[in-house]
Amino acid sequence: MKKRFLQATSMTVLFKGFIYWILKIFVGIQYADCSFLKKEKQFILIANHNSHLDTLSLMSSLPSELLPKVKPVAAEDYFGNTKLKAALSNYFFNTLLINRKGNTGKENSALDKMLQALDDGYSLLLFPEGTRGEPEQMGKLKSGIARLLVQRPNIKYVPVFLAGMGRSLPKGEMIILPYNANMHFGEPSVACSSDPHEVMEQIENEFHTMMEKFRIKDDDEEDEEE
Amino acid sequence: MKKLVGLIFPTQSDAVILVISIILITLLIASAALFIVHKIAPEKNIKELVERTKSWWIMCGIFFGSIFINNEIAYIFLAMLSFWAFRELYSVLGFRSADRSAILLALLAIPIQYALAYIKWYGCFIIFIPVVMFLILPMILVIKEDTHRITKSMSLIQWTLMLSVFGISHLAFLLSLPDLEGFESGGRGLLLFLVFLTEMNDIMQFCWGKMFGKHKILPSVSPNKTVEGFVGGVISTTIIGYFLRFLTPLSPVYAILVSFVIAITGFAGDVVISAIKRDKGIKDMSNAIPGHGGIFDRIDSLSYTAPAFFHLVYYLVYPHL
Numbered sequence: 001m002k003k004r005f006l007q008a009t010s011m012t013v014l015f016k017g018f019i020y021w022i023l024k025i026f027v028g029i030q031y032a033d034c035s036f037l038k039k040e041k042q043f044i045l046i047a048n049h050n051s052h053l054d055t056l057s058l059m060s061s062l063p064s065e066l067l068p069k070v071k072p073v074a075a076e077d078y079f080g081n082t083k084l085k086a087a088l089s090n091y092f093f094n095t096l097l098i099n100r101k102g103n104t105g106k107e108n109s110a111l112d113k114m115l116q117a118l119d120d121g122y123s124l125l126l127f128p129e130g131t132r133g134e135p136e137q138m139g140k141l142k143s144g145i146a147r148l149l150v151q152r153p154n155i156k157y158v159p160v161f162l163a164g165m166g167r168s169l170p171k172g173e174m175i176i177l178p179y180n181a182n183m184h185f186g187e188p189s190v191a192c193s194s195d196p197h198e199v200m201e202q203i204e205n206e207f208h209t210m211m212e213k214f215r216i217k218d219d220d221e222e223d224e225e226e
Numbered sequence: 227m228k229k230l231v232g233l234i235f236p237t238q239s240d241a242v243i244l245v246i247s248i249i250l251i252t253l254l255i256a257s258a259a260l261f262i263v264h265k266i267a268p269e270k271n272i273k274e275l276v277e278r279t280k281s282w283w284i285m286c287g288i289f290f291g292s293i294f295i296n297n298e299i300a301y302i303f304l305a306m307l308s309f310w311a312f313r314e315l316y317s318v319l320g321f322r323s324a325d326r327s328a329i330l331l332a333l334l335a336i337p338i339q340y341a342l343a344y345i346k347w348y349g350c351f352i353i354f355i356p357v358v359m360f361l362i363l364p365m366i367l368v369i370k371e372d373t374h375r376i377t378k379s380m381s382l383i384q385w386t387l388m389l390s391v392f393g394i395s396h397l398a399f400l401l402s403l404p405d406l407e408g409f410e411s412g413g414r415g416l417l418l419f420l421v422f423l424t425e426m427n428d429i430m431q432f433c434w435g436k437m438f439g440k441h442k443i444l445p446s447v448s449p450n451k452t453v454e455g456f457v458g459g460v461i462s463t464t465i466i467g468y469f470l471r472f473l474t475p476l477s478p479v480y481a482i483l484v485s486f487v488i489a490i491t492g493f494a495g496d497v498v499i500s501a502i503k504r505d506k507g508i509k510d511m512s513n514a515i516p517g518h519g520g521i522f523d524r525i526d527s528l529s530y531t532a533p534a535f536f537h538l539v540y541y542l543v544y545p546h547l
Contacts, residue, residue, distance in 0.1 A: 028310075028313050028314075028317065030512060030513055030514075135323060164317070167317075167321075170323065173326070175326075175330065177326050177329060177330060178309075178313045178333065179313065179317050180313060180314055180317035180318075180512050216320070217320075218320070
């Protein structure tokens, strides 16, 4: 219990007292108000993924009382490949490391792990694209999220669209370029059916609408539109 | 009030303390008025005005606190202001992924430009961005070997740097101007005069336009701007500048001339940023200041008035080569 408290405190200090301000003042993340999440007992945040800044900025935008209750789901082969990396991400990010390959083992361990975390009372932060991908492009969503929502139909999911993080720190770059990136929270909602395909469609549509509205357009595209 | 302000800023001249007191009293009156309106008629929607006034308090607090207490903090604050403005402008304008290193280099130019102001190396300060960076930035872009739309990037980065760093850094060089005999307020007096008059010009043009505006001045750029607002703003800014000349070493005629130039250039800066917002289809540059929009929504005029004011005053009253 004492250890949990210590971890929660150090996470709050790190994210709310330190990373929050660095990201705001030097990087230029424009936080959105997400205090409405306090009303939800448990939720799954689903966001598009373009940058390492995604997890950092989403975690630091959370209200501090929610911070220790949210587990970001991360790739075991990337964040857990050394003991030190795994220990650090477990302690400071509270990560849930999963095997990205999914069904290769004898059991569906990734899904089971996430279900277990939900049953333990944690909320999840999930990037269903599975990888950061091309800067500011949205890849195909993996269906794990739909299967998760179908098996726990009472838990609400909250779509989050992040715009500009991939401009600031895209995959393959080492230096952060300051950029006024934005985050947009959608409405919390439950899965619309018990069929994973339909749930998938529901989520994809929601992201599509948000993307049309908030996506950063390149100049080339703008010229073509004209 | 004046005594209290004098205690907070012990190193400032009487003239500076008087003007700071006037500004704070005006804010107090505004807040009190809003509070009374809220008590008498709670159904009236004054939320935006309240938010704006709150932001004015914070902006004045940060501005006075960083400019008038410690010399080094003043330079650091102005450099940060340039950084935020620069970041905001290129975020709005967009860039290619090949432009990253050029923009990072341009960011490095900010501390250098302000350091040049701090060590009072006027010759290099004045050419560093318009000449040195102007020549280096295209070269960095060329190294990346991506020529698709490179011309646009070359001009955009340079222009962004000029507007947000070169223009605003003239505020810092005001602080580096040599002392004049019989002029107590020094560079801080000039800085306060410039910033106060520029903001007053914005407010005056807005008020005159609201009250008497009929003929639109640049309808396709900024539909709210009118000829009446512009003329009324220029006249009232010039008059206010005439009465505030005790902050500067200017003679009455020069004070009128300088204030007139501030009014005209302030309008120019305002509409230039408005045109960009129109082009990009946005209302505010960012959401940095609640009720006001982005940094550039507040300092748009300043990036034009600062160099104009600086060079005019430098020519008129300071000894040069």
